[in-house]
Amino acid sequence: MSTKPLALIIEDNEDQNLVFTTALTQAGYSTESIFDGTTAMKRLTNVIPAMVILDLHIPGVNGGLLLKEIRNDPRTAKAHVIIVSADAEFAANLQAQVDLVFTKAC
Numbered sequence: 001m002s003t004k005p006l007a008l009i010i011e012d013n014e015d016q017n018l019v020f021t022t023a024l025t026q027a028g029y030s031t032e033s034i035f036d037g038t039t040a041m042k043r044l045t046n047v048i049p050a051m052v053i054l055d056l057h058i059p060g061v062n063g064g065l066l067l068k069e070i071r072n073d074p075r076t077a078k079a080h081v082i083i084v085s086a087d088a089e090f091a092a093n094l095q096a097q098v099d100l101v102f103t104k105a106c
Contacts, residue, residue, distance in 0.1 A: 004028055004029055004030040005028075005029055005030065005049075005050035005051065006029065006030050006031075006032065006047060006048070006049045006050055006051075007020075007024040007029040007030070007031050007032070007049060007050065007051035007052070007053065008031075008032050008034060008040070008043065008044075008047070008049045008051070008052045008053070009021050009024070009031060009032070009033050009034065009053045010034045010037070010040045010052065010053065010054050010055060010058060010063070010066065011033075011034075011035070011053060011054075011055040011058070011084065012035045012036060012055060012058045012059060013055070014035075016055075016084070016104070017033050017035065020053045020084075021033055024051065024053075029050070029051060032047075035058070035059075036058055036059040036060040036061075037058045037059065037060035037061030037062055037063065037065070037066055038059075038060030038061055039060070040058075040060075040061065040066055041060075041061045041065075041066060041069060044066070044069060044070065044073070044076060048075050048076060048079070049076065049079050050079060050080065051079065051080045051081075051082070052070060052076075052079050052080070052081045052082070053082050053084060054066060054067060054081055054082065054083050054084065054098075055083075055084055055085055056083060056085040056087055056090050056091060056094075057085065057086075057087060057090075063083065063085070064090065064094060067081060067083075067094060067097060067098070071097055080099045081097070081098040081099055082098065082099060082100045082101070082102065083095075083098050083100070083101045083102065084102045084104060085101075085102075085103065085104060086103065086104040086105065088103045091103060
């Protein structure tokens with residue numbers, strides 16, 4: 001069992017997912033890549049991440065609903081969440097609920 005804090009990378013773009021995974025691994029996190037919202041929703045019932053990298057537009061359950069679930073669950077409510085999205089307006093509407101917003105180029 002790893003004693004490193006867990007970071008979930010919920011990003012459907014494989015290249016971007018790899019960038020976040022690599023950076024967080026080098027920063028000392030144990031990482032898990034998830035490529036769709038449905039899988040992420042299921043996984044969040046079984047793990048308590050310290051960090052979540054969250055794309056808003058992913059297949060299945062969208063990132064806005066995932067964020068709501070993360071914040072409403074007492075087990076995950078204090079997780080650090082970073083939104084990464086090309087949808088600046090959607091991200092701006094959620095900014096008060098997260099630690100950081102990165103806007104991707106379109």
